[in-house]
Amino acid sequence: MRTFYTCDIHGDYNSFISLINHVNFNPEKDRLVIGGDMINRGPKSAEMLQWAKNNHEQYTDRIHILIGNHEEMMIWFMNELSPMWMEFGGDDTIASFKKVFGAEQGWDLAEEYAKWLEGLPLIFEDDYAIYTHAGVRIGVDKENQPREIVWINQKELLEIDETILKNLDRWKICISWS
Template identity: 40%
Template sequence: MKYFITDIHGDLKGMRLLLKHVGVDLTKDQLVIGGDMINRGKDSAGVVKEVKALMEKHPDNVQAIIGNHEEMMSWYFERGDRLWLSHGGNETVQSFQKAFPDEKRRQEHISWACSLPLFFEDDEFVYTHAGFNPYEPLDGQNREILWMEEMDFYSISKDLLLSATKGKPIVHGHTPVERIYFDGVRINCDLGSNTYSIVEERGLALVNLTEMIYWVYKSAQKKIEKRKVGKI
């Protein structure tokens, strides 16, 4: 089975509950983490620590890519850009300090999260955080795709995108949605973990791309719902 989870935003409990509830077996199943592991939630450091450990334990089956929140974190630590602090960075710094009293281990995990690749590709899908530029080769994508607005990404023709990816749909997150849909080319799997909408409290989703079903964990209600990926 192929699974995808993205925009965890510090929800270590939700991530663990979903993986356990679904019964993901990382000795044979594939799991891709789509970036934005940090900020907003209570345990950003815990998520980074766990994902890094999973990748090291299952290097053939677990892959993580960078999100724009990790990108902001790298700007802060590399050049003092304070944009990150206004997007949950202060709480994330505290989380890392608490989880890693040893500065060397703390910096090791921060550097690891900031150096993750822009994309991952397997035999069926291309995985990115926010979008994809069809006018550039896959291995030549600009880091601006970490910030790509959903309106811009979904305005690109399906044929153009599939031509650029050699027929592979693009799995992504970044922009919170209420439900997960697949338009034949793109599937946005971000249900807005640790954010709120007018309609309902959002959640964290674990998507089974093999069977096109997903589970969403709603922390406020402490429950997990199973849903089918819609088609549009």
């Protein structure tokens, strides 16, 4: 089975479709892991979320969707916890929902998608790798990773003590985009 990982699509649905067509992705035979940040900035966030949700539900064992920090911001916004999302592309995402689903229904569907996003995992692991949006906390098992791992940056990853990495009892590559 081939495994593909992509991340930070940011509403560029057309490029995403071109990419999976280019590699001849077949959900009957292949695995796809989308590592979050499907929304914001690009013009087709609604289409991207619609594709991700529909295909994940149809091919649960083959298409794995992870949450990223942009989805986290959307959840916070919809739960009235933080307005930050609007500063980082939330307005583009809402416009996309309204364009695709209509002004009234678009907002309601965006809220429904936020509820779906809230249940997405932080990590997917197979026999070969651990997949995340931005990284993992070393020494914390998969089930107990904190939600803030969607915010890890490259500087934090590079600062991990090499002796900690060498002493891990189980070594797998961690695939993320930070």
